[in-house]
Amino acid sequence: MSWAQEIRAFRARTQIKQEALAEKLGVSQAYVSKLEGGGARPVGAVAETLRQLLDQPDNRPLFDHFKSAVNNSPHLCSLFEQAGTSIRFIAVSQGYRDMGYPMSEVYPGGVLDERFVPELRANVARMIEDGIFDGRIACCELLWMAERKDGYHYWRSVNTPVKSDAGIWFLHHSALEVSKAQYDEQVARQGGELYYRDFQGDNVK
Numbered sequence: 294m295s296w297a298q299e300i301r302a303f304r305a306r307t308q309i310k311q312e313a314l315a316e317k318l319g320v321s322q323a324y325v326s327k328l329e330g331g332g333a334r335p336v337g338a339v340a341e342t343l344r345q346l347l348d349q350p351d352n353r354p355l356f357d358h359f360k361s362a363v364n365n366s367p368h369l370c371s372l373f374e375q376a377g378t379s380i381r382f383i384a385v386s387q388g389y390r391d392m393g394y395p396m397s398e399v400y401p402g403g404v405l406d407e408r409f410v411p412e413l414r415a416n417v418a419r420m421i422e423d424g425i426f427d428g429r430i431a432c433c434e435l436l437w438m439a440e441r442k443d444g445y446h447y448w449r450s451v452n453t454p455v456k457s458d459a460g461i462w463f464l465h466h467s468a469l470e471v472s473k474a475q476y477d478e479q480v481a482r483q484g485g486e487l488y489y490r491d492f493q494g495d496n497v498k
Contacts, residue, residue: 295331296328296334296335296343297328297329297330297331298459299347300314300325300328300329300343301329302354302458302459303346303347303352304329305458306354306355306458307352311325311326311329317342317346318335318339318342318343318346319338319339319342320339354457354458354459355458356457356458356459359372359455360372360383360384361384363384363385363386363465364384364385364386364387365386365387366386366387366388367386367387367388368386368388368467369386369388369389369392369467369468369469369470370386370388370389370465370466370467370468371383371384371385371386371389371399371465371466372384372385372463372464372465372466373405373463373464373466374461374462374463374464375421375426375462375464376404378418378421378422379404379405379406379414379417379418379421380404380405380417380421380464381402381403381404381405382399382400382401382402382403382404382405383401383463384401385399385400385401394408395408395409405417409439410437410438410439410440412437412438412486413437413439416435416437416486416487419487420433420435420452420464420487423487423489425452425454425464426454426462426464427462428454428456428462429491429497430454430489430490430491430497431453431454431490431491431492432451432452432453432454432489432490433451433452433487433488433489433490434449434450434451434452434479434483434487434488434489434490435449435450435451435452435486435487436448436449436450436476436479436480436486436487437450437486438476445473446470447470447471447472447473447475447476448468448469448470448471448476449468449469449471449475449476449479450466450467450468450469451466451467451468452464452465452466453465453466
């Protein structure tokens with residue numbers, strides 16, 4: 294995120310006026326306006342003071358706390374952003390990292406690549422094509438399987454679009470391991486591996 298975006302987002306969530314921010318930074322209101330508009334970049338002591346202000350716990354974006362909650366969760370959850378026809382990991386829970394390869398090697402900025410089963414990658418590409426990041430879909434239930442050393446494992450996941458303070462769409466993913474019978478039953482009930490719901494709880498696909 295650019296300085297201009299950070300300042301605009303900071304003022305929007307804290308409701309601080311340009312004049313009040315200017316006073317904290319020791320600059321003019323006109324200069325803060327230039328910073329917000331991208332016509333200037335903070336340097337030196339102004340940049341340092343601004344960074345300290347933005348990094349104070351009470352001033353951090355709510356989304357930063359959300360990412361921290363995902364990273365430290367013992368459950369199976371993660372946070373993605375769109376990366377072309379795939380997705381990029383923004384946060385990955387401790388529960389996922391404890392599962393071993395390939396999740397143990399996932400890091401923020403990494404993408405869903407060939408280490409992951411083709412069926413999962415194909416379903417993710419389909420979710421993107423169907424508009425999971427456009428704000429119309431409340432959530433998507435995804436059923437998938439993966440072969441491990443002791444045989445196939447089956448998963449049911451819920452993928453929920455969430456918007457950051459900066460207005461960028463991300464996807465929160467949570468998963469639960471299920472039996473093959475539960476997997477087959479759910480696939481039959483919803484007519485496939487993917488099932489979408491809108492904000493009224495109705496099936497939209």
